[in-house]
Amino acid sequence: MSSKTLDHFLQENLQDLKERGLYNEIDPVQGANGPVITINGKELINLSSNNYLGLATDERLKEVAIEAVKEYGVGAGAVRTINGTLDLHLKLEEQIAKFKGTEAAIAYQSGFNCNVAAIPGVMDKHDAILSDELNHASIIDGCRLSRAKIIRFNHSDMDDLRKKAKEAVESGQYNKIMVITDGVFSMDGDIAKLPEIVEIAEEFDLITYVDDAHGSGVTGKGAGTVKHFGLQDQVDFQIGTLSKAIGVIGGYVAGKRDLIDWLKVRSRPFLFSTAVTPADAAASTKAIELLMESTELHDKLWENGRYLKDGLKKLGFDIGQSETPITPCIIGEEKTTQEFSKRLYEEGVYAKSIVFPTVPRGTGRVRNMPTAAHTKDMLDQALHSYEKVGKELGVI
Structure with a gap:
């Protein structure tokens, strides 16, 4: 018999979410998650996917994934530190390091796991973390798990960051101080002010940490936001995901070899969770290889992004300050x-x-994620729908 206390808690709170319009209905996709998807038998132009480069359905990735399953099986069989490290994982990590321009890299099971692994792996209760107020939930959770003092600074406000960095250093109560930011902020599409952040970090000897989940494959001709600014040698932690532009699943930390060696012996998701599957490792390696060989998909993504933005602007919509x-x-x-x-x-x-x-309240938005796989015709159809709905609801 289930707990009455739990039943009451769940029923009351689920009802509350539904009444306030905050209950999220999940829409299962029938078939592949491409530029057009099918939900409940209805074909829809898909503007909600993180599959920026269309690689999730790329035939070249499918081929290497299938070959990996045939040769290695469907699972790695163990955690990385016992005997779950396959040569495929080492190839993936070597490829990531080349891609990000660092000495080494470590792969995890998800981008979320990276932040839960890397932040508490290095920071503790004797330290402080300066965190942008709009950082991703996984950064927030990683910071909390570290037990470090969390000091939030106003979004991309460099004066506030400098002021709080100075106060933290001058207090003399912290062994280490880290500054953490997303590379690209997923709700607004703006890019972190990395040159200024690095400058402040050098002034106050801060550890620098950039989560580039929405930048890898998108900015810096595909190599990410750190590369976009040419700061590979000045950022300590480069975090990325293999599930967005790369099109597969997993995540990574790239940086100096000593950092990666430390994370291999001290980060809990690496030590206590089974490695990514052979198919995922092989497909991710292939995707990064494609990005290093050509900017064709990256260029198409940006072309489609500009086209959709221009169309929405001309219709009179507020599209904020997105730089991506x-x-x-x-x-x-x-x-x-x-x-x-x-x-x-x-x-x-x-x-x-x-x-x-x-x-924030009163800033509700419909977030559009154009990809390299969208055609102009698809985007035109989307713009036509936007115009119709916008006029009908009095938004434009």
């Missing part, structure tokens, strides 16, 4: 935002609404 293909369409009020997304769905466009508490 991530294109928020800011509606404002929460209920209207959700209704807007629902109407787009009815018109054949899948673009999810994002509202409080993920973004």
Whole structure:
């Protein structure tokens, strides 16, 4: 018999979320997650995927994944430190290090795991972390697990960062101080001010940590935000995911060899969780190889991003200050935002609404993620739907 206390807690809180319009319905996709998807038998232009370069359905990646399964099986069979490290994992890590321009790299089971692994692996209760207020949830969780003092600074506000760094250093109470930022912020599409962050870090001897989940494959001609600014030798931790632009699953930390060696003996997800599958390791390696050989997919992504942005702007929508293909369409009020997304769905466009508490109250938006796999015709159809719904709801 289940706990009455638990049943009451779940029923009461689920009902509360539903009443406030904060309960998220999950829409299962029937078939592949490409530029067009099928949900409940309905074909939709997909503007909600992180599959930036269309590699999740790329035939070349499928081929190497299938070969890896045939040769190595479907699982690694153990944690990395026992006998779950396959030669495929080493090839992947070598490829990541070349891609990011670092001495070494370590692969994890997800991008989320990277932050839960790397931050507590190096920081502890005697340290402090300066964290951008809009950093990803996995960074926040990693910081909490480290038990370090968390000092939030205003989003991309370099004066506030310098002030708080100075206060932390002058207090004399911390052994180490780290500054953490996303490379690209996923809700607004803006890029971190890395040159200024590095300059402040050098002034106060801060450890630098950049989570480039939405930048790898997208900025710096594909090599990421750190490479975009030419700062590979000045950023201590480069974090990335293999599940967005790379199109597979997993994550990595790239940096100096000593750092990677330390994480291999001290980061808990590496020590206590089975390694990524042979198919994932092989497909990720192939994807990075493709990005290093050609910028064709990267260029197409940016071309499509510009096209969608220009079209939405011309229609009169507020698309914020995005500096990347991530294109928020800011509606404002929460209920209207959700209704807007629902109407787009009815018109054949899948673009999810994002509202409080993920973004500040009153800044609800429909977030659009154009990819390299979209055609101009698909984007034109999406723009036509935006115009129709925008006028109908009085947004434009």
